[in-house]
Amino acid sequence: MKAIEVASGVIAFIRPDEGANAGLIRTDEGIVVVDTTSCGADMRALLDAVDVSPAEVCLAINTHLHSDHTWGNQVFDCPILAHRLCRETMEANLEGPWKLADIRISIDERATSDPQWAAEMRKKVEGLEITLPTETFEDRRDLQSGERRIEVIHFGGHTPGSSVVWLPGEKVLFSGDLLFVERYPFIGDADIPDLMSALKRLSQFGAHVIVPGHGPLCGEHEIRALLAYLQGTWERTIDHLALGDTADEAAVDSSYPRYAEGAAERYHERNIRTMFEKLVGGETCPL
Numbered sequence: 001m002k003a004i005e006v007a008s009g010v011i012a013f014i015r016p017d018e019g020a021n022a023g024l025i026r027t028d029e030g031i032v033v034v035d036t037t038s039c040g041a042d043m044r045a046l047l048d049a050v051d052v053s054p055a056e057v058c059l060a061i062n063t064h065l066h067s068d069h070t071w072g073n074q075v076f077d078c079p080i081l082a083h084r085l086c087r088e089t090m091e092a093n094l095e096g097p098w099k100l101a102d103i104r105i106s107i108d109e110r111a112t113s114d115p116q117w118a119a120e121m122r123k124k125v126e127g128l129e130i131t132l133p134t135e136t137f138e139d140r141r142d143l144q145s146g147e148r149r150i151e152v153i154h155f156g157g158h159t160p161g162s163s164v165v166w167l168p169g170e171k172v173l174f175s176g177d178l179l180f181v182e183r184y185p186f187i188g189d190a191d192i193p194d195l196m197s198a199l200k201r202l203s204q205f206g207a208h209v210i211v212p213g214h215g216p217l218c219g220e221h222e223i224r225a226l227l228a229y230l231q232g233t234w235e236r237t238i239d240h241l242a243l244g245d246t247a248d249e250a251a252v253d254s255s256y257p258r259y260a261e262g263a264a265e266r267y268h269e270r271n272i273r274t275m276f277e278k279l280v281g282g283e284t285c286p287l
């Protein structure tokens with residue numbers, strides 16, 4: 001993990017592998033945290049790395065509902081802000097895919113066949129108390145503290161309740177999972193046309209630095225690269241459907257655009273299949 005000061009008093013926590021990034025913004029009122037990682041232990045480790053205690057945090061913001069951005073919420077006693085749809089879906093998940101008793105059963109069931117996944121999940125759910133946002137907004141929430149202005153703006157796209165955090169004074173943008181850099185985007189909960197429109201809107205901020213949801217710091221070039229990948233993959237999948245092809249036939253088409261290399265390659269095919277399902281109206285997994 002790297003803690004990078006991207007502007008005075010603004011820190012980006014850039015995390016390796018598949019861990020979600022997070023952020024910290026110092027204000028006169030206290031510290032504002034952007035996203036809370038996938039568990040309390042990881043969130044505390046980020047704060048420790050910059051000598052901040054949870055008691056100094058006056059607000060936590062969830063850019064969207066996914067567990068790798070919200071399951072560290074329990075560390076904070078302060079208000080937690082998110083879009084209304086983010087909170088509503090988290091609340092619904094508590095009675096569905098986020099039922100901890102069911103998650104523990106599935107960890108035990110997969111412990112032999114996939115010990116690495118089981119070990120990671122055990123760490124994630126140990127002591128976990130899924131904590132919902134306490135405050136919601138509709139279109140945007142503007143926060144002003146001294147010279148510091150923080151704008152939390154609803155975007156949708158990656159999930160219906162996805163938001164970005166924009167610091168107009170410093171021109172720093174926390175994009176949440178609207179942006180994945182050097183990794184294939186997770187699009188299971190995405191509305192693909194909405195996501196493509198959201199990326200076009202993102203490039204209008206004129207950000208000096210963008211903290212993506214996953215991967216290294218980036219700029220507008222990476223927005224264009226992700227947009228090109230999504231557009232190319234979406235259009236190619238529409239072509240396959242028009243030809244009457246199956247998802248299996250589409251998945252082996254080598255003319256699809258590539259977006260990332262190495263270990264991330266395994267998500268290339270997953271995204272083709274996800275887009276195929278979305279186009280034919282199939283269901284996707286909410287986790």
Ligand SMILES: [Zn+2]
Nearest residue numbers: 064066177186
């Ligand atoms: Zn996400």
